[in-house]
Every structure is written in structure tokens, then in C-alpha cells.
Amino acid sequence: MTADARPTNTGPTNPVPSNPAPDAVGTSALKAPRASGKGWLVAALVVACLAVVGLTALTSYLWTVHEQYVAQNQELRDAARELGTDVAATRAALEEVQADLDETTAQLDVAKDTINGLANSEAQAGDDRLALIDVADGLQQCAEARQDLIDHLNESSRWTPESLAASERSITRYCDGVEDAYDEVVNG
Amino acid sequence: MARRAGVARGVGAALAGIAGLALAGCSSLPQSPEPLPSSFIPDIQASSAAQTPDDIVAGFTALEREALRVRVRTCDAYGTGSAFAIDDTHAVTNRHVAEGATDMTLTGYDGTRYTVKSSVLSPDSDLALLTIDGTLPNISNLADVEPSTGDTLTIAGYPLGEALAVREGPYVASVPDELDDAPDLVYQFDAESHPGNSGSPVANEAGEVVGVLYASDDVHTSFAVSLPTLERFLDNLDDAERNRATCESQG
Numbered sequence: 001m002t003a004d005a006r007p008t009n010t011g012p013t014n015p016v017p018s019n020p021a022p023d024a025v026g027t028s029a030l031k032a033p034r035a036s037g038k039g040w041l042v043a044a045l046v047v048a049c050l051a052v053v054g055l056t057a058l059t060s061y062l063w064t065v066h067e068q069y070v071a072q073n074q075e076l077r078d079a080a081r082e083l084g085t086d087v088a089a090t091r092a093a094l095e096e097v098q099a100d101l102d103e104t105t106a107q108l109d110v111a112k113d114t115i116n117g118l119a120n121s122e123a124q125a126g127d128d129r130l131a132l133i134d135v136a137d138g139l140q141q142c143a144e145a146r147q148d149l150i151d152h153l154n155e156s157s158r159w160t161p162e163s164l165a166a167s168e169r170s171i172t173r174y175c176d177g178v179e180d181a182y183d184e185v186v187n188g
Numbered sequence: 189m190a191r192r193a194g195v196a197r198g199v200g201a202a203l204a205g206i207a208g209l210a211l212a213g214c215s216s217l218p219q220s221p222e223p224l225p226s227s228f229i230p231d232i233q234a235s236s237a238a239q240t241p242d243d244i245v246a247g248f249t250a251l252e253r254e255a256l257r258v259r260v261r262t263c264d265a266y267g268t269g270s271a272f273a274i275d276d277t278h279a280v281t282n283r284h285v286a287e288g289a290t291d292m293t294l295t296g297y298d299g300t301r302y303t304v305k306s307s308v309l310s311p312d313s314d315l316a317l318l319t320i321d322g323t324l325p326n327i328s329n330l331a332d333v334e335p336s337t338g339d340t341l342t343i344a345g346y347p348l349g350e351a352l353a354v355r356e357g358p359y360v361a362s363v364p365d366e367l368d369d370a371p372d373l374v375y376q377f378d379a380e381s382h383p384g385n386s387g388s389p390v391a392n393e394a395g396e397v398v399g400v401l402y403a404s405d406d407v408h409t410s411f412a413v414s415l416p417t418l419e420r421f422l423d424n425l426d427d428a429e430r431n432r433a434t435c436e437s438q439g
Contacts, residue, residue: 131266
């Protein structure tokens, strides 16, 4: 039925809304809101699904990384504990070696002092020995001189009393000097 | 149809936006930990400073081993001094130590004795060169350069003819030789020395000989024949005087 086929009258009538005249635009305008709502709904569902999938993937990834860090943390703790044990053992060994070294150094210092002292004692003894040899030579010369003087006295007729007295004084002076040198060597 | 296309474009844009955000967010996500190294212990070489010094033997430094004690007998006295070897048969000491000697003996840090066969004296400085019968094992090196003010100088010798002793102090300056009125300057430095130290090697911080100790105030100031004077003496031994002493009989 079309608008042209509708009955008409002349009297007052209730206005009856007439159907709008069919046209292309009017038909589309009535159907479009339903299609658009469905589309957004589908789109929202798709986005929601994708968001769920994405969040699940993200959570899974973060969990995996978390597990890796936990495992590596444990590995590092084990390594740190092992290194700590090694450091403690090394420190203990080092302290022991240091103690040995200190003791050896102290012994070396004592040995050095001993060597130095012995070398000095030997040198001093050498000095004394040299001096004593000289004193002994002097005493021998003194004894020989006195023997010569005794020989001269035994033949006093051949010498003047003055020359004998001068010889005696000279020999006595020399022998006194030797005795002084002996005292100096012996008594310092 | 046009509205559907608009929805599709909207969804596409939303998805593209989400994908973009996701990609951008990934860059701030924590990454997997890097693999651990096979070892946490670095390869460190022991430093040479921690090694035992090569020049220590039986607790004695090279300079201590090089110092020699000199015993001198003259016609009327005994004396002691110090010396050091410049090669395996020659030692340097002071002229005033060796002059007039009829007999000289050297003694090393370990008590080893060496007899002096002959000696020569410097004509113009307080230096003498002794020739020994035997071989001297510890030979001193002469420095290439003179000391600078403030350098630490070390004496190794036998003060008062007693045990080996080492003293050190800073180099002060080169000063005129007021004791012997010699033409060359001598080194003055702040270190204790005594009679018996005469002829001691005076060494720089490297242990190289820079001078020969010859005088002191017996407290804390010492004087040494300089390195150039020592080098000139050793380079001109033909000019040196023979050290001869003849004693008259005292019988």
C-alpha cells in the first residue's frame, strides 16, 4: 500500500500521521543505529579479548623473568658464600704467613746482630792481637837490651860508668814505655 | 556500509594503539638477567714491590756489605777507618786514614779479612786507593749524578772502630773544604759520624756512592769528598803518590 491509495474524506478527521514517503535516505537512517552498536560491541569484545591475552602474556613474561632472577640470585648467593669461605681461609693463611714472616724477620735481625757482633769482636781481637804482638816484640827488645846491658856490666872495665848509666837509663825508659803499652792493651 | 567501515577503522586504530602501547611498554619491562661469569676472581699479578729485595743478604743491605773496616798501624800508633771496594782488588778510603801506614788490614761485614798490599794517596784531596791481596766480593757502584739538596744520604762504616753502623741524613749543600783547604767543594749533610767513619761510602737513595766521608763535627753534621773529586782521583791514578812509611828502629 502506498500513500496515494489511502482513503480520503472531507469532514473533520483526526489527523492520521501518514507514513513518510519512502526514500533511500530515510530507510538507511532507521537501520544504522542497530548496526553501529553491534560493531562497537564486537570491537569492544575483541579489544577486551586482546587485552586479556596481552595481560596474560605480560604476566607470564614477568613471572618467567622473576623466576630467572630468583634462580640467579640464589646462584650469586652460593658463589658469594663460597668466595667468603675462600677469603676467610686465605686471610687465616695470610695471618699465619705474616706471623711466620715476623718471626723470621726477628730471627734475621738477631742473626744480623750476631754476625755484626762476632765480626766486631773478631776485629777488636785482631786489633788487640796486633798490639800484643807489638808489645811482645817490645818486651823481647827490652829483654835483649837488658841482656846487652848485663853483658856490658860484666865487662864494665871496657865502658865508662857514664856510658853504662846512659845506656841503662835509655833501656829503662824504653822498657817502661813497653810496659805502659802493655798495660794500655790489657786494661784498655 | 559506511558506518561499518568506520567501526572497523576505529577498531583497527584501537588495536594499532594498543599494539603501539604494548611495544612501547616492552622497552621498560625487566629483561632476563645476563648470564653469570664463569669466575668472579680477577686475574691479578703479584706486584714486584711485595717481593723480597734482592740486595738483602743475611739481613745486610748492599751498602752494609760494601763497607769495610780498615785497621792501620803506623810507626807509632794504631788507627781504624772505613773503606769500600770499587773493584775486586781495590778499595777507597781517606788519605788521612792510610797515610804513614806500615800495615793495613780490611775486614768485611762478616769478619772476612783482607790484607792491603799497597796504597796510593791523592795529591790534592783526602782520598787513597788500597790494593788488597785477595778478592773483594761486594763492590760499590758510583753514582752518575751528584746529589741534590734534600736528598737522603747514607753512611755505612765503623765509627770508633766498633761495629758496623748505618746513619743517614739530608744533603745540605756543597761547601768549601775548610778542614784541608782543598780546592774542591765538599758535600755537607746532616748525619752523625765519628772517628773511624773516615773513608765510609756515602750513598744516595739508590745505594750508589756519591762521596767519601772524611770529616764531621762528631754530632750531626758530616762532610764528604764529592763525586767529581773521587772520579778525578780514580781517573788520574798516575798522579797519585805512593804511600811508603819507613820506621826508625826504637831499640
